[in-house]
Amino acid sequence: MTTTQQKPSVEPPPGKNRPHPPLTWRQRLGRLDVKLSPYLYIAPFWIVFALVGLFPIIYTAVIAFQDWDLVRNTGEFTGWDNFAYVVQDREFWLSLRNTFSIFLLSSVPQVIVATIIAAMLDKNIRAKTFWRMGVLLPYVVAPVAVALIFSNMFGDRYGLVNSVLNDIGLSSIAWHVDVIPSHIAIATMVNFRWTGYNALILLAAMQAIPRDLYEAAAIDGAGTFRRFFSVTLPQIRPTMIFVIITSTIGGLQIFDEPRMYDTNGQGGSNHQWETITLYLYKTGWGEFNFGRAAAIAWILFLIIVAIGMLNFAVTQRLIATDSVARKTKKSRTASKAKHIKKEVGK
């Protein structure tokens, strides 16, 4: 302490410990470059996002509290009326039910089948690239085209699916009348399109798994299934979580398929397959009630955020337990190694 106090009084020897000379213009620029550039580089994204993402979100919130007239661009403040109406609307709850039902019917089988397909493609098969490209083909087809083809196949009277059912002695299913069959039909369209895509992503993750893990497992006597469940699945977990999150977001926003499922695009006479985005669209562009549509948009936004956080929490937990497990393993192996070294040293 005392020394530091004394220091200033001591004349610094010339040439040594001199205060830095003022930075040259070039140096300043260089410094600025280091400090500011990263922000500049990400600025385009944030500017575009602010314009087309953030601003609409906030503006939607403003509109949601008004009885909004799109044409005159004016509104009358109505407080929480729009939200109150929506949560009391039977149509809202039905569309929420449909959304979750279609989401579960599509995402769950989709992830399971995609994993199985990926595992198959991960094996040593002939014409690998051909098969890999093959599973991606449905993804190339436009969703609207998929919906047109499938809604024809699922026709109630003259659809292909029902003719096949009749041929094998079963009775026709009212695909466009009953709730669950309509959800299955729509989920089929989604699965047709997305299973291959997810399979490829999972395949990429599987190929990154070190092969020696499999060899070690095989030497330890693990069979094919054991290797799949104990090596493959834990190793692709992060990718799996990514796939689940993206398909959740996509599933909650499903619109094209239910809209195209019949020619009216209204989700059925009793809202059998009306999803929440379809409800939003109908309220906005059908009824011209943009205030209420904005309220629905915000409710949907909050639902997605809630589910996203749930996803995040689950993911964190999985990763946390994963790393804890790894750490304990590591420390154990490390202490073992030390122990061995000591022994060797002796």
Place this chain on the structure above:
Amino acid sequence: MHLLHKGVNVSFSRRNKTAGIAAGAAVFALTLAACSGGGDTDTSASGSTDGGSGDEPVTLTLATFNQFGYSGSSEGGDYMYDLVAEYEELHPNVTITYNVADTSNTARENFFTKLGPGGLADVEAIELDWLPEAMQYSDLLADLTDPATDGNWLDWKSAAATDADGRLIGYGTDIGPEAICYNVDAFEAAGLPTDPAEVAAALDGGWDKFFELGQQYTDATGKGFYEENAAVLQGMIGQIEAPYEDPETDEIIALDNPEIKAMYDQITAASEAGVSAGLGQWGDDWAAGMANGDFAAVLCPAWFLGVIEGNAPDGNWNIANAFPNGGGNWGGSYLTVPAGGDNVEAAKEFAAWLTAPEQQAKAFENVGAFPSSPEAAASDAVQSYTRAYFNDAPAGEIYTERAAAVSVTPYKGPNYFNVNDAMVNALRRVDEGIMSPEESWAQFEADVQSIG
């Protein structure tokens, strides 16, 4: 035949709302529309016949959808007349930019997005289906009332586009007067009359005649007579002066209106007896059902002829010059002039010219758009028009008479479509067997009460 077949696209009205989706399938069509957007024809015209609108150069924009029959180069068709080029020739100072949207739904969204802030074309086409919405904003559209053009259109056509203050906001283009089209072979198999005049005589009267004939058919064949309940609703609701709302106050009266309940009971009684085929219009099953004889009669506007021909190419259909309880109209369009435009006067003149009798007759020859002008309908081209597929039925004559038979312009207020959608759903639920007529009516009541 070629002409009217194209006419299908002209005014598909109801279909468009729905088929807007189906056509949304043709996403590529968007690009097409965008391409044809630049269809402004250059005027290097020869004869300078001034239309009396000044000599200053004016650029007018015209926006329509599907095919109005105005210019083949923009609408993507091989037309006899190019009305846009003709107008430019008549008015050398006018240059016209013509944009065609791929579907009426696209045009509708564009229209209402830009109606307030501006940016619409000088002349904008709107469809009967969204006319009630446009009427809510009639102050943003120029008043087109003009003694010179008075009487160019059928009364009911202009009445629908006249607001409470007596301002006419749209000049009528085409209309969809309805007759009854029937499957001749199916009628014969059921022992019903097959001659168009006899069928028309059997249908002469109210809707009870229609349902009676249907019951006879169903009893004889075990099949449905008409497509679906909602299709019949379309015809019946157009004959009620104030179906769902009070014209004075816009208050929803659908639940207290005895006419609505009577109509509902009449339709559902028929469908419970199997007279409805229960095939949702424009669906795949419906299209197949038309060819397979799943139903025998349809409410049939002029533009619908091509639909039957397309869906049942080997069918044997005919047109009865009759419509239950008088007349009915399904579809049609208007040309409007947004009041905020730069060239309102020149645009009015252009819109009036396009919808004048001579031009309507030409549009009919181009794409079969059935004229809303009685004078155009009286033209040779329309009157001599027959349709080979429908056993050479004199379609031109029949539809001129059907148009004259329309007497009611139903009041459509701000909630018309919400209530009507609820009604369509109510009737479909009965058709589909999800609910009994009573249950479905109760649901309709709940739906209507939640509107607002």
